[in-house]
Amino acid sequence: MIGVFDSGFGGLTILRELRKVLPQYDFLYLGDNARAPYGSRTFETIYRYTLEAVTALFDKGCPLVILACNTASARALRTIQQQDLPHIAPNNRVLGIIRPTAEEIGNISKTGHIGILGTTGTVASGSYPLEIQHFFPNLAVSQQACPLWVPLVENGELNSEGARYFVHQDVSKLLAQDPQIDTVLLACTHYPLLEPLIRLELPSQIALVAQGEIVASKTVEYLKKHPEIDSKLKKNGKTHFFTTDTPEFFEMGASLFGETQIFAESLTF
Numbered sequence: 001m002i003g004v005f006d007s008g009f010g011g012l013t014i015l016r017e018l019r020k021v022l023p024q025y026d027f028l029y030l031g032d033n034a035r036a037p038y039g040s041r042t043f044e045t046i047y048r049y050t051l052e053a054v055t056a057l058f059d060k061g062c063p064l065v066i067l068a069c070n071t072a073s074a075r076a077l078r079t080i081q082q083q084d085l086p087h088i089a090p091n092n093r094v095l096g097i098i099r100p101t102a103e104e105i106g107n108i109s110k111t112g113h114i115g116i117l118g119t120t121g122t123v124a125s126g127s128y129p130l131e132i133q134h135f136f137p138n139l140a141v142s143q144q145a146c147p148l149w150v151p152l153v154e155n156g157e158l159n160s161e162g163a164r165y166f167v168h169q170d171v172s173k174l175l176a177q178d179p180q181i182d183t184v185l186l187a188c189t190h191y192p193l194l195e196p197l198i199r200l201e202l203p204s205q206i207a208l209v210a211q212g213e214i215v216a217s218k219t220v221e222y223l224k225k226h227p228e229i230d231s232k233l234k235k236n237g238k239t240h241f242f243t244t245d246t247p248e249f250f251e252m253g254a255s256l257f258g259e260t261q262i263f264a265e266s267l268t269f
């Protein structure tokens with residue numbers, strides 16, 4: 001199976017796009033809901049939690065794991081790929097979602113000025129400016145941390161007064177950094193749920209970009225280039241859902257993300 005990991009429900013926005021382009025593949029989604037959000041936690045904690053989740057996904061039969069979480073991709077991916085993988089599972093692969101997004105984002109902007117909205121961990125890591133620099137050295141990148149957005153989404157507050165207040169505040173701060181921004185990237189997999197509110201705060205000429213489709217098409221490319229991984233993946237079109245919280249909690253929250261009538265199982269590390 002292809003393992004898809006997020007701190008909570010956000011990775012479901014990536015899973016949805018993956019299933020559209022790879023409908024024949026089997027997926028195993030894992031949300032660490034009991035410990036979400038990750039965004040404001042320390043580097044060490046995010047790394048430790050992510051490694052536990054990746055190991056659990058390997059044990060469940062996922063030779064390929066996608067960290068469908070920018071915070072985990074920013075804070076844990078490189079260490080897992082370079083230090084841990086060679087010891088724990090040298091033939092397995094772990095991919096993040098920052099690099100594939102960075103490879104594309106510069107093609108969308110016309111002014112060459114983009115804005116990034118992400119968690120405190122993602123913004124503090126500097127991963128987006130660094131990765132984007134490789135592919136688009138002349139792109140001007142502004143970033144804004146939105147520490148309260150993930151807790152709002154995890155609690156189902158998608159259109160509350162509080163959600164509107166914090167979305168207004170953080171989007172205004174981003175736009176104030178650079179008036180030439182014409183493309184805003186939702187660099188957190190939870191944020192597409194707040195898209196209607198975010199859109200209201202943006203002038204119409206500014207493009208709002210979510211990562212799901214980009215990550216999905218890059219995964220298709222990856223599997224074509226890596227038949228040794230692709231051949232290990234089951235193709236029965238099934239998806240299994242696991243959570244570190246209770247199945248009831250997960251099933252209820254997942255319905256906000258469009259995953260209705262699913263059956264979730266608990267997983268403890």
Ligand code: DGL
Pocket residue numbers: 006007008010011036037038039040068069070071072119122150187188189190
């Ligand atoms: N969906 C995660 C991301 O893309 C949210 C991280 C969190 O739990 O704060 O960064």
